[in-house]
Amino acid sequence: MTEISDTPQKLPAAVERFVLHWGDLGGQWGVNRSVAQIHALLYLSDRPLAAEDIAGTLGIARSNVSTSLKELAGWHLIRRVPVLGERRDFYVAETDLWEMVTRIAAGRKEREIDPAIVALRACVAEAKDDPTVGAVANRRLKAMLDFTETLDGWYAQMLRVPHNTLAKLIRLGAGIVRYLPVK
Template identity: 40%
Template sequence: MSPLIQSFVAHFGEMGSRWGINRTVGQVYALLFLTERPLNAEELAESLGVSRSNVSISLKELEGWQLVRLTRQPGDRREYYSSLGSVWDIFRAVAAERRRREVEPTLSMLRQAQLESPADPADRHAQRRMEEMYELAELANGWFDELQRLSPESLVQLMKLGSKVQKLLVLKDRTLAVLAQGDGVAR
């Protein structure tokens, strides 16, 4: 591995640990991300200096996250892996998976808590706090879901607009009304 690639791989190994992903998984992914041609388990183990079994498990983990694609080369029995196409695809895959694994169970737990009718004042307060959290989490969850449906171009546009979006928000109702009146495009 060249120093350039090395530093990226090492960094993502480190970052992985902070995100609850283990170092090898992070490094395998980082290397696949940077490398144009798909790599097989042998090459990955070799480059990263870890065992084949470790690579095998890491690849399974990455498949669970839908972050790598398995490709086969004609006339070669080995399995070649490559990372998803664009950074957008990666972002979406990670967001989707995190939601499934972390957000959904949390929402479900919070929902469950709302079904109780505690007599104890402390419990009542706790329940209110959970409700507060539930409402925001639910809202954010739905929002992310919707944003994911937007094209990357629209998202980029939205992000570039930044906080100026507030102007549109403030004027939203009138805006839509004006436009509707103007030429009938909006409804």
């Protein structure tokens, strides 16, 4: 049985630094600071945490923690887990980094890339039939659509590559670039 303490723990300095830094990065990525800090805390935790423990440890309002947990669960970055003898909800984070990054990428694609492609397709179609839209605007809209669709296709291809193979490709990095023609 997992032992759960009702008293929030003081975070070790390195953990606190990571939680604060992850929160700052979250803000730069368009994620609420509290959401990112809670994710960081759960990611580094060696045990499931209840919302009350998270609120006390991070000094965040319980209502904010609840909203943040729902958002993280919506991204599939955390999940609720049962704890024997407890009626409260406890949470753990996804700890497989590849799975975590894949889920974040899927969420961002769904929220950002897919709507952009729909909007760009509509703009390209509308501009093509509008004689008041100049050749430069038409060309640039089409180029942006082509670029976005290419990235979308690349993303779909990368999803089919096993994580260990993808990791090897990433580590090759500049080594691969040496063999590509440079214009």
